[in-house]
Amino acid sequence: MYPAIHVDDGIIKGKDLEKIENILKKLKKKFEMVVYAKKVLEKFNITDCKAMKPPLVPEGKTNGENQENEHIEFSYREAIGSLLYLLCQTRPDLGFTVNYESCFTENPKKKDYKNVERTLRYLQGSKNYALFYKKKESEEDDSIHLKVYCDADYAQNLRDRKSTSAYIVLYNGAPISWCSKKQSVTATSSTEAEYISAAQSTK
Known part of the structure; x- marks a missing residue:
């Protein structure tokens, strides 16, 4: 031990x-x-809520710019900070969700509050998720396996038409590095978006 x-x-x-x-x-x-995920749920009074999937509601065909900026008693920025810590430590499944929600910390609208609440309710159903690392990927194979998967959507951000890259690095089947991030340039084709994502995953 x-x-x-x-x-x-x-x-x-x-x-x-x-x-x-x-x-x-x-x-x-x-x-x-203390399990940090449970601590976050207690902090925002979500311990008795019903779990929800998926952790994020897609934007759909509108970008929400015309929504009223309704004041809601909820610490949006603080919730994003707590979720970011979880994401960076042990929760690659929150990558795209938290990256998307963090774009609205300056001026969150009603739909943004609802999305963060939904993410916390997703966390309620997955608070015991953990990373498990193995010496080898299977009993029959003693070799070390290092795999990298990457992907990108194409122009799915309705505000600026930028794409989002994502990658995950697996060591014997368990994640050791991951990222989901909006691309800094506007790709002009799905091939370019995928190429940018592949380049970012090898850095």
Whole structure:
């Protein structure tokens, strides 16, 4: 067993999952251990809500510019910050969603609040998700597998027609690096958008 602690974060490495779980149980008896996703839900009073999928409602055919800027008592920027921390640590499934929602932190409209609320409700149903790293991808194969997948939509942003790139790097089937980000230039074809995404994934 190899436990590693940095400030208030920790990780345990080992071959026996049952032993790892036993160590966690003993640590919980002596220390306050909090699952960050559950802490976020408590912070925004979403602990008793019904879980929802998917975490984001697509824009559809309108870009929402004509919506009234209704004041809603909700800390939008703070919620995005909490979701960004989760995204960067252990939740690649939130990549596109949080990247999209963070574009509206300056002037969120009603639809943006609803999207963040939906993301938090998605989190309610997936708060126990975790990354699990294995020494090898399968029992029959002892070799190390490093795989990279990348993709891009084409001109799906209705405000500026820019594309969004995404990639994920897998080590023996588990993600070690991921990103979803709007491209800095406007691609003039789906091929160009895919090429930009592939270039970003190799940096």
